[in-house]
Amino acid sequence: MNRRHIPLVTELPLVIWLVLVWGALWQDFSPGTLLFGAVIAYVVVNFFYLPPVELTGRFNVLWLVPFLGRFLFQLVTASVEVFWLAVTRGPRLRNAVVAVALRSHSDFLVTATGHAISLIPGSLVLEVDRSTSTLYLHCLNVRSAEDAEAVRRDVRATEAWLIRVMGSARDLAALRAEEARR
Template sequence: MSREQRLADAKDESGQRQRSTLRQEIPLLVGMMLVWGALWQDFAIGNLVFGLLISLLLVRVFRLPPIILSGRFNIWRAVVFIGAFLRDVTRASFEVMYLAVFRGPRTTSAVITVTLRTESDLLVTFVGHVLTLVPGSYVVEVDRRSSTLYLHVLNVNDQAGVEKARASVLLIEERLIRMMGTAEELAALNAEKTEPSKEHGAPS
């Protein structure tokens, strides 16, 4: 499905929405089934089947535009990512704590623009989620057409801090592409690494 079609679907202007097929919904259904099991604290077969039926009903009644998975998932990278994520969450939390206690009203921040490499909605969302939790930032606006995120970053004192924040967001994106990006995105990333002259992320 093309990018244009996806944007049109989300806006719901054409009147004709692309429905997700059952195959595209399998990860969602399995996830909902597991949530059902977890809530009942019971993973018996009967309970899971009932959960699956309820998930199917919900997915049929409340239609969602399809999420496109890349079809690639690197488990080792995922483990590394989760480890780095937990470490960074801890560090970010203590940093916010330090700022709240010792800097307080004198804390300065910035609103910055980061253009991501990826085009996939899922990855942009994922990057947005992770960077809200990890470095001192969260997403203020999203431009979906150009995969641009506008972030509010805490504790930025000068232009160097802005560049540092941008670099850390692109690093998160890089880790996520290595984990679950498409093969093309990964190839583009590797090409960029070998040829570091190309600048990414700066506002155009």
């Protein structure tokens, strides 16, 4: 365990998150609780060392709201679809393992995309290839190459949304260039 000194700025998002968790658990956001929470958060961050998560340094709330709306919509439609498949199709089901190459090479963004994809029923991340940032997904009810292509388009659209919300400036520029070409 090589413990090097991490500047407070990179730890700040984690400390703020821990203070919010503390307040939420006590269901009390008075200054005293928050201050004590901050002390505990500082101790936890320094004693239980974890390698810092490398954020991209960008966060756009304006894009976050439509992204969440799209996510909830997909969540509901996909849940109903899987329910329908379980009742009507059941054992006669065709699946596929699809490889999707992502644009971004940031670990944080690949993780976020994989998380968002896994949360929606009907797709599940089996393996991640970090060197080429490729996700290998197991997808329910994929019967043809066109279905697999639709999955790929969908995942890349999710990634594009996440880049708009919190991708690095470079990823964002690449995305803009790609959209301009189309």
